[in-house]
Amino acid sequence: MTDTKTIKVGLLGLGTVGTGVYKLIGRRSEEMQQKTGAALEIKKILVHNMKKVRQGVDQNLLTDQWKEIIEDDEIQIVIEVMGGIEPAKTMITEALKAGKNVVSANKDLIAEYGKELYDAAKEGSADFLFEAAVAGGIPIIRPLKQCLEGNQIDEIMGIVNGTTNYILTKMFEDGMDFTEALAKATELGYAEADPTADVEGLDAGRKVAIMATSAFHSQVKFSDVYTEGITKITAADVNYAKEMGNVIKLIGIARNTSNGIEAGVYPMMIDKKHPLATVRDSFNAVFVHGDAVGDTMFYGRGAGELPTASAVVGDVMDVTRNIVWNCTGRIGWSAYKELPIKEFADVKNRFFIRMQVSNEPGVLAAIAKVFGDHKVSIERVIQEQAKAAKAELVIGTSAVKEYHLQDALEELKEMPIVSEISSIIREY
Amino acid sequence: MTDTKTIKVGLLGLGTVGTGVYKLIGRRSEEMQQKTGAALEIKKILVHNMKKVRQGVDQNLLTDQWKEIIEDDEIQIVIEVMGGIEPAKTMITEALKAGKNVVSANKDLIAEYGKELYDAAKEGSADFLFEAAVAGGIPIIRPLKQCLEGNQIDEIMGIVNGTTNYILTKMFEDGMDFTEALAKATELGYAEADPTADVEGLDAGRKVAIMATSAFHSQVKFSDVYTEGITKITAADVNYAKEMGNVIKLIGIARNTSNGIEAGVYPMMIDKKHPLATVRDSFNAVFVHGDAVGDTMFYGRGAGELPTASAVVGDVMDVTRNIVWNCTGRIGWSAYKELPIKEFADVKNRFFIRMQVSNEPGVLAAIAKVFGDHKVSIERVIQEQAKAAKAELVIGTSAVKEYHLQDALEELKEMPIVSEISSIIREY
Incomplete structure (x- = not known):
């Protein structure tokens, strides 16, 4: 193909998601150009340990100096898949201010500093996209910010943590108790060595904050979200739930009510006929209610190397097209209201x-x-x-x-x- | 707000969906500007009968001369909600060639002339969007064309006709036979006076063609889709399905296989644990499988005044932003492959x-x-x-x-x- 434009990408982090992104961009490189009008090339990858052998990754791309990526004038897209507040916050902020477009999967950071990051993006007229930060591969941020934009959304309710949904599924279907089901989740790699963020609802709470902000056009921070985990759910509760025709799910819920926004994460009994009740194992789903569209639901894999990479690469392709058409920064911070958060x-x-x-x-x-x-x-x-x-x-x-x-x-x-x-x- | 840009809109058609769009744009007008950077104003509405009294609609906007809309230099967005091939095809083509952006809900037209319409859009550097043409209010076209763009999608499978899903639900849950359930659907306004397009799978077939084209990047026309309806399903079939732990659903299915694209609509027995099995009444859902994301599903209202208007207005707001940022025509015909259709x-x-x-x-x-x-x-x-x-x-x-x-x-x-x-x- 003649007239090829190649856009250079810097990757911050090469853990599970970073590896997925690296693989997927490689796998799709030929088609990228036909879809977006430009080819993509990963120019540099930030890692902690330069010496670690990484199968299938070009070692020449690795660096342990983040400034090499942020200060590289050729790099137009920075993909942040490190997680955590710092140093990611500093890196992303500097990249955005320098006019680099950023795609991030970092829910911790966005749930707390979304506004500041969008401000930096505005300063740099850059795109800042984060579809992967909520519910992994499931398209939810773009639907909330674009497809359903004609609606007044009054409720979002979702299963947005795969680890706890897996545990609750095992407790329900196989009669395991919490400890046993958690052990099984850890064995399968669904739960981390320290499962606190998952089982106490903190991970889900961050996602609720991000979704609520996008849907209600008013900032909801993680600290505004009440969180309660699933550690106290027992076999006796499971049995009663069954008897009453319910299931127990860890639900993240946000409502835009006339006297303030409600946002919380807690186990809930829901009718087994509710669409969320059939979401099993480590799957995620988000239920959205809008005044025009009524009930909608988005279902899929909420975590994992390739599902999360799918969301990252979708964002990257969107940014690529925006670069080609010279219209980055088009969709920015949209929380133009200041609604109260209900106690x-x-x-x-x-x-x-x-x-x-x-x-x-x-x-x-x-x-x-x-x-x-x-x-x-x-x-x-x-x-x-x-x-x-x-x-x-x-x-x-x-x-x-x-x-x-x-x-x-x-x-x-x-x-x-x-x-x-x-x-x-x-x-x- | 100072520095207000107002974008003028022409509406072709004021039936159920047109009325919904008119209402919703009115309801959201104040927020539109904060979301997109411009205010929207419906300048003209094409109707058949100028004399009909239409509650809540400004009569001064009505016209029965379509050229008044297409030739109005001030109108930048044309919303087509008339349906049918002609005269919609001529109107949309001329609008696009003249550089007007078009948002359409016309599945019949897009399933057959999608390529021609995108060619016209390219000629006019205009946006051509049609989220509402498939599965009403459910975001599915944008997810396929953008969010999931990093995937090789190999299967799409959906319940994309609410009328037949309502009929099958009544047959399953209330023991009605087909004729009785159809009568009930007609009574509730779910089925039209001539229900052929719904019950014979033609409506679903058009949606399958549009989704397959978007997902597989190769043109699939309605004439490529095998269609079979639900008129032959009997109470005896329903009973056997129950006995085997299945439900019967009218499924639109498209697969991208190594030896060609398969596309069809027909009743299928599916396991009651499959996510599509729990889609009841007039709800729609589309299941998508991609190589990176795995299984995803999109669920909601597939028809109706406001759900369909939700999709139209989402597209209109996207176009508005693109006009403000001068980047219309960015996402065009993406069926750059020529894959064979399997017999x-x-x-x-x-x-x-x-x-x-x-x-x-x-x-x-x-x-x-x-x-x-x-x-x-x-x-x-x-x-x-x-x-x-x-x-x-x-x-x-x-x-x-x-x-x-x-x-x-x-x-x-x-x-x-x-x-x-x-x-x-x-x-x-």
Whole structure:
């Protein structure tokens, strides 16, 4: 092909995702040009350890000096797949200010410093894209920022952490307990050595912040997202969920309500007929509700070398076309509103509460009175027919403010007839 | 806001979708500018009948002269929501050649003349977008052409007709037969007075052609798509499907194989655990498999006033931004390959065959021999325990070429022991 334009790329990081990106750009290089109007060439790759042997990677491209990439005038696209706040933040900021386009998969950074990075992109008239930062290979950021842009989006609800979804699937389908399922996830490489960010909902919380910001046009930071993990979910909860026709999923949820944005991550019981209920194993899915489109859902692989690389390379090809057409920086920070974030205590939820109580007359009445005193309406009661001195009581509430429920539970914990509050799980 | 740029829009058609677009642009006008950098103003609307009273529409905008829109130098975006081949084709072609950007929801036209329209768009350096033409409000064209562009997509499989999905849902869940379910769909406005295009799979076939062209980068026309409808599905088929843990869905499917593109629409039995199986009522969903991303799915409302308008307005906002940034025409015809279309007779499928046979010894052996002679392997046999002279025989085949199966069936039909071939349904 004549008149070939080649665009040079710098890659920051060569871990799992970086390797995937390197492979995929290589695999697609011939077609890239026909799709975008320019060929791509990875010119430099930033790594920690220059001596490590990396199968299939051209060793000549490696550098351990990041300035070699940011200060290289030939490089027009920087792909950041290192993760973490620093040094990624400094590198990306400098690259953007210098007019380099940046594609990033860094959810930690974007969830906290999205605005600052977009400001740097504006300064450099550069593209800043991050489809890979949320739900891996699933197109969700571009749909939110472009395809569904004609909508007022009022709810986003998703399974955006594959590790915990795998664990919950094993607990549901194979009767494993949490520890066993986590061990299995670690064995398969789904869970990291330190699984805290996954199992405590922090990873999902960052993704919720990014999606909410994109969808509601108002900044939601990770620190605005209430997070609660799945470590307390037990086999008993799983059994009750099944009995009630539900599944338990770690749900990231954000709502744009008339009195503020709600954003949280917590395990929820959802009806097994809800589209999210059928999302199994390490798959992710995001459910979006808009005033015009109604319900939509986006489903796929939320992590992994090639699925994440798919999202990165999609962004890179978009940037390439924008460079060819001289219109980078077209889609920038779109959070032009300043909506309040609702205190989590004021968010309303329905609750499933499992507790151990004395098996004697009047106990249910006493407990119901405490809930009633705190404005918590009870929708459903399941009481085990036990002959022992203790019985298990399961209560389903209607939608109540978090603080009312917490107040009721505080009082219940003090009562001699209540020996344990075993589970508190929100219901959709 | 100072420095306001206003972009003028012409609307061709004011039926269901046109009305939705008119409403939605009105509803979003204030935010449009913050999102895209320009305000939108509908300047003219082409209608058939100038005298009809249209609630909430400014009568002064109406015209019945299409040239008033195409020849208006101020109009930069033309939205075509009339449907049908002509006169839409002439209008869109002239608009594009004149450098006007076109957003269309016209699947009939794009499935047959996509290439010609993109050629006209190229001539006018104009955008030609049609997210609404496939699966209504669900983002699928932009994901295929952009987000998933780094993939080699080898399979697209979807429920892309809401009417037939509603009918099949009613047959499955409420025990209705086809005629009854169709009547219900008509009553609810899901089916048109002449339901042929829906129930015979023609509407879905057009969408398959458009998706396959976008995904495989090679032109697939509607005439390349084999189509078969749902009119022959009976309550007996539904019962067998349930017994086997399946559902029956009208599936549009396209595969990019090493010896050609396969494209078809037909009812299929799919495992009830497949993500498409849970798509109920008039919802649509498209399943896409790419070499990097793996399995993905896009779910939502495939039709209706506002869901379709959501897709149109998303495209319009994209075009608006491109006008502001002077980069229209960036994403054009991308079918740069010329892959062969496989003859449908050579496509391999698994089959569910239900037939009425004589209830006597040796019948199964005789039938099995005919299948075997035509290279059709049998995977499963269900024979009703009947005391009558006739019995129902259900056969499940392994994946066999369509023509082998057709040949076997021709021979079976001639046999005195076979009184009827009652159903032939493909299995995923």
